[in-house]
Every structure is written in structure tokens, then in C-alpha cells.
Amino acid sequence: MTTRHFLTLLDLTPDELKALIRRAVELKRIRNSGEIYEPLKNQVLAMIFEKSSTRTRVSFEAGMAQFGGHALFLSSRDTQLGRGEPVEDSAKVISSMCDAVMIRTFSHESVETFAANSSVPVINALTDDYHPCQLLADMQTYYEHRGDIQGKTVTWVGDGNNMCHSYINAARQFDFHLNIACPEGFDPNAELVAANQDRISIYRTPEEAIKGSHLVVTDVWASMGQEEEQKEREKAFAGYQVTSALMDTADKEALFMHCLPAHRGEEVSAELMDNDPRSVVFDEAENRLHAQKALLELLMVGSQ
Structure with a gap:
């Protein structure tokens, strides 16, 4: 199955987007009712941050925990990306170890390059050009x-x-x-x-x-x-x-x-x-959690 990415809203069809919104509402109900739903057990989301964040980090990290998976926080200060390693190399390595990658950065081109070299879904969590999440x-x-x-x-x-x-x-x-x-x-x-x-x-x-x-x-x-x-x-x-x-x-x-x-x-x-x-x-703001959980489910469960 072809790996799907979410770099802009145009990466999903209108019907897929509408279904995702309805699913987000349902996932919100599931979470608020206390029901345990863990479709991403033992899966890892790598979260690359070159821009600071509150809602993006908390929502993705909490979402992965609620789905039974793990979120791995990577800042440019702590990785080789911040020391000039080519994006292509980082993409190949990180995607070989993780099940999806979320990137919050400056250059939209960097996210596109990462996705082109990634074997797992890549999510744009904000660039200077777009903020689809x-x-x-x-x-x-x-x-x-x-x-x-x-x-x-x-x-x-x-x-x-x-x-x-x-x-x-x-x-x-x-x-x-x-x-x-x-x-x-x-x-x-x-x-x-x-x-x-x-x-x-x-x-x-x-x-x-x-x-x-x-x-x-x-x-x-x-x-x-x-x-x-x-x-x-x-x-x-x-x-x-x-x-x-x-x-x-x-x-x-x-x-x-x-x-x-x-x-x-x-x-x-x-x-x-x-x-x-x-x-x-x-x-x-709260719906960042629920909408992104629907997105993670679509990209990670749907691609298995």
C-alpha cells in the first residue's frame, strides 16, 4: 500500500475530510465516556519540532498515549537535523524506526523533502506556508x-x-x-x-x-x-x-x-x-486532540 502523507488539506479528498471530521466527533465521545480504544498500541510517532509549541505537542503526545502508542519528542537542538544532516538522510533513518512522523518547522519544502524520503506517513504540524492540522x-x-x-x-x-x-x-x-x-x-x-x-x-x-x-x-x-x-x-x-x-x-x-x-x-x-x-x-483548541487522533487513525491504521 502506498504511504500517505498529510502536508496540506489537498492530500485528502473532500469526502475523506468530511468523514475524518465525523470520526473526530466520535473519538471525542469515546474519550469523554472513558472508553479505552487503543488502535496504535506499540506504535511510535516521531515528533520533530523546530518551532515551539503548546497545543501541537500536547495534542499529538496525548493522542498517541490515549491510542496506546508512544510519541517521541525530537527538537532540532537535540538531533543531527539541527547540525546540518541532510533532511533526506534523517527521513530515511527516522522512518525506518518509527511508524509515523510529525514535523513542525519553518520551510514547507523541508517537509515535502522529508515526506519524499520517508517510508511512513508524514504529518505537517505547521510550516511557514500551511497549518492543515x-x-x-x-x-x-x-x-x-x-x-x-x-x-x-x-x-x-x-x-x-x-x-x-x-x-x-x-x-x-x-x-x-x-x-x-x-x-x-x-x-x-x-x-x-x-x-x-x-x-x-x-x-x-x-x-x-x-x-x-x-x-x-x-x-x-x-x-x-x-x-x-x-x-x-x-x-x-x-x-x-x-x-x-x-x-x-x-x-x-x-x-x-x-x-x-x-x-x-x-x-x-x-x-x-x-x-x-x-x-x-x-x-x-481542544479539538486539535480529537481531529488529530482521527488523522493518526486514518494514516497509521489505514496504512497497515
Whole structure:
């Protein structure tokens, strides 16, 4: 059987993604009921981290433990990857000893190279270009609260970053329209936009983009590796804060999401984050666990 990887949402079909979301909901029920389900007993997930993490590490490590397997934490500080060993060599060695590999790093090309040389499934747990695992959690969260997202309007507010790119892929795979509100100079990848232009509208103010939307999503203005641009970005994104008042212009059933960590008072108001029932950010965060367990099951059990 061909080894399957999950580097972007496009690596699964729309039907597979929808089934995965439904399975994530079921796995959540199984875990919360106290039922023991261990399909990955004696299997090992290698977790390679070149970027720091809270939700990604905890969710994958807890997920493997709950599935009866083991998660092996590897940082670039502690492995030969951090000392210049070719990605190809590391991929061949690590995949010969482990049953799957999860990578959180800067270069998307590095993940692609690793996958091309791996004999086991490789999961992209975030690169500078894409963050598909977060989108699985987001789509699960919307499904649990509002049902099918097909045909709805989603608004992304902020930088055209890796999350924005994954929302563009999600619009294609889950069949919704995506409004993107970003300042000039911070647009998402032009080729990706062009390839999905029938599903995307770009606006220069969040007020225009959010009107009537069913889901509103934002992220920090300066992602990991862009900290030195913080002050410049604060100026560029002035006026792009998502607030409860702004949410009032969305659909009456609209939800607010944020992949976290959040900077209250910058991209989102504290009121919306903490005191507004439309904010489902902590459900969304927990669902990283359940959605990724569904992904691990699909890639690791399905490939046996």
C-alpha cells in the first residue's frame, strides 16, 4: 500500500475530510465516556519540532498515549537535523524506526523533502506556508456547533499567512466562500489565490469582509519568526481588530475562532475572546486532540 502523507488539506479528498471530521466527533465521545480504544498500541510517532509549541505537542503526545502508542519528542537542538544532516538522510533513518512522523518547522519544502524520503506517513504540524492540522480542528468545531459548513461564508481577518493559506485550501475542500480582509502588502500567496479565485474575495477592511459571515477567524499579526516586525505590523494592522461590535455585523449565528496564542487588545478584543458566547476558541483548541487522533487513525491504521 502506498504511504500517505498529510502536508496540506489537498492530500485528502473532500469526502475523506468530511468523514475524518465525523470520526473526530466520535473519538471525542469515546474519550469523554472513558472508553479505552487503543488502535496504535506499540506504535511510535516521531515528533520533530523546530518551532515551539503548546497545543501541537500536547495534542499529538496525548493522542498517541490515549491510542496506546508512544510519541517521541525530537527538537532540532537535540538531533543531527539541527547540525546540518541532510533532511533526506534523517527521513530515511527516522522512518525506518518509527511508524509515523510529525514535523513542525519553518520551510514547507523541508517537509515535502522529508515526506519524499520517508517510508511512513508524514504529518505537517505547521510550516511557514500551511497549518492543515489546525484547519481540521476548526472544521470539527464549526460542525459541532453549526453543522455542515458547505455553502457558508467564512471571513479571515489579518495576515495572509500559513493559516490563511490553509483556509484557502479549506474553502476548496469543504466548499465554502472565503472573504479575506488584509492590508495591502500582506496578501496571501498570489498563485494560491489565483487557483481558487472563484471561492475567494479580498477586502481591505474587516467591516466589508465580515458582513453576513457565518464564521470569522483571525490570528496574531506577527507569526513565529516575525517578532522583529511587531511594531511595523501593529501599524499596518491598525483597524483590523475583531471585536464583539464587529461580530454584530456578521450572521446572527456566526462563530469566532482563533488558533491561539492570542494577543488580546491587538488582533482580538478581550471582551470577544473571554466573554462573548460566539467565541469558541477553547473548544477549537481542544479539538486539535480529537481531529488529530482521527488523522493518526486514518494514516497509521489505514496504512497497515
